[in-house]
Amino acid sequence: AASKSVVVDGKSYIGDEYTNVTPKILSFIGNNNHNCKGHPLNLFKQRLIDFFYDHFRGRTGNPIFSIYDKISPVVTTNENFDSLLVPKDHPSRNKTDSYYLNKTYMLRAHCTAHQSELIKMGLDNFVIFGDVYRRDEIDATHYPVFHQADGVHIFTPNELELIYGSNVNIFDNDQNNSNNEKQGVYSIEANDIVTNHLKETLVAMIKKVFGEEIEYRWISEYFPFTHPSFELEINYNGQWIEALGCGVIRHEILKNAGAGNRIGWAFGLGLERLAMPFYSIPDIRLFWSKDSGFLNQFQNLPKDGRMKYKPISIYPQCINDISFWLPKEKPFCSNDFYELVGNYGGQLVEQVKLVDQFTHPKTGNVSHCYRIVYRHLEKTLSQAEVNEVHKLIEKNATQILGVKLR
């Protein structure tokens, strides 16, 4: 298996001892739920974009943040780790923690993987949205694929001055003066301005999304790519949940990316982690549902709309159609049939609707076709179980309503 190649997006990667992606994992690539109209992740993403567009405007009122949401999840280990100063022996580099195509290419484990590259391109203000991949258990809150938003704000000396009110030195005269609160290279003032700006911005973002009343707290954190680093937690229904990680970008990263004369902040957050409490979605797997019972609830939601998701059964639907000629000797109405389906299908029927009807051009006979969606709330139904109920419905529709099966 070591020499087998892996194909992603039409590109072939030669396998080696690092290769650990599975066909199942590769099948998630290109789904881009965060870009699918009406998907809760897309709706949530739009709220974050709206915040950044509104909150940061240029002289002419133009938004200054650029949004990137179509960058391929295939990155180099250099992008994902080295460019961000992640130590060579950091556990996230293990084959047990990340997904590798081979020893050089991997599926990004965070959207921060693109930070250096975008700064190198000359960008100062941007947010990246994308799918990220981590080897993890699967349960209600963990899935090996999820989505992140990663933002960067780099200050021009002019901007710092605007916030501070007067000229401010970005750099410290004593470059070895590093401590828990700041990197050695930066001046205390510049570090304070940027740290406060970072915290104010992210609290404003969380309040814009969850409402002014949202309770939050800051926790000191560690990331190899920021210092100081923080985590923002929000209280949702009495539970503290980690909302995002952030910090002042390590100067070495900016220097390597050609922005060594600057200072800036960065943050990263999990879209599912915030969208779940926001829409009351109980299970992270539902974000991958193609089930109409799930997705339809988010359709036609107004731009600023918030809704509470109504749980549907997590067990699969079983769909059977029934077609018949209506009786000629007595009247027939669809509601009679719906009621009959309810009587004989009981709890197993989730939806029933008329999907097709036509009148025979010669005989004048009318035919109806109904789609019945079966689903049990506590278990997966077998086709045999469904067929039994379906037969019962057919038999009674014939006997009671006088229809003739086609």
Ligand code: PHE
């Ligand atoms: N990449 C970090 C994560 O996935 C989040 C982060 C991004 C933290 C940028 C700081 C700065 O947890």
